[in-house]
Amino acid sequence: MRISVSSDMDEPVARGLVAELRARGHDVTAHGALHPGSDPQWAACSEAAARDVATGAADQAVVCCWTGTGASIAANKVPGVRAALCTDAYTADGARRWNDANVLALSLRLTSEPLLKEILDAWFTAEASEDAEDRENVARIGRLDRREP
Numbered sequence: 001m002r003i004s005v006s007s008d009m010d011e012p013v014a015r016g017l018v019a020e021l022r023a024r025g026h027d028v029t030a031h032g033a034l035h036p037g038s039d040p041q042w043a044a045c046s047e048a049a050a051r052d053v054a055t056g057a058a059d060q061a062v063v064c065c066w067t068g069t070g071a072s073i074a075a076n077k078v079p080g081v082r083a084a085l086c087t088d089a090y091t092a093d094g095a096r097r098w099n100d101a102n103v104l105a106l107s108l109r110l111t112s113e114p115l116l117k118e119i120l121d122a123w124f125t126a127e128a129s130e131d132a133e134d135r136e137n138v139a140r141i142g143r144l145d146r147r148e149p
């Protein structure tokens with residue numbers, strides 16, 4: 001999978017995330033503090049990674065900041081993006097399954113290396129629900145995005 005990753009801070013967990021994704025066979029594009037010359041501000045680098053998803057340059061993205069909050073807010077402002085701030089594997093599973101999330105937001109402060117692997121395992125294993133109510137909820141978010149009634 002082509003995955004864009006952003007972080008406003010050059011933290012071990014962010015570098016570990018890139019290494020872990022590459023070890024799992026993903027094609028990683030880095031933004032922010034993980035890529036020299038890229039704007040490291042959390043809103044800017046999260047937007048850049050999210051835009052990769054929205055334009056189809058990436059299949060998914062993982063956006064990081066200290067709390068994960070700013071990264072998730074910025075990513076969710078990009079039309080077509082459904083970013084989920086996940087602090088555990090159950091939440092990551094639900095984000096993919098029920099919300100068809102296409103951007104994973106992580107807190108650099110809370111995410112330990114073992115927890116990161118658990119979250120990634122859940123994120124990449126779960127598939128979007130085919131349940132009609134779940135699909136309608138996701139479709140409604142699309143209409144919100146497009147300012148449709």
Ligand SMILES: O=C[C@H](O)[C@H](O)[C@H](O)COP(=O)(O)O
Nearest residue numbers: 042065066067068069070071
């Ligand atoms: O939502 C914002 C993020 O948690 C940032 O990573 C946080 O604001 C870091 O700020 P600073 O660079 O001032 O430590």
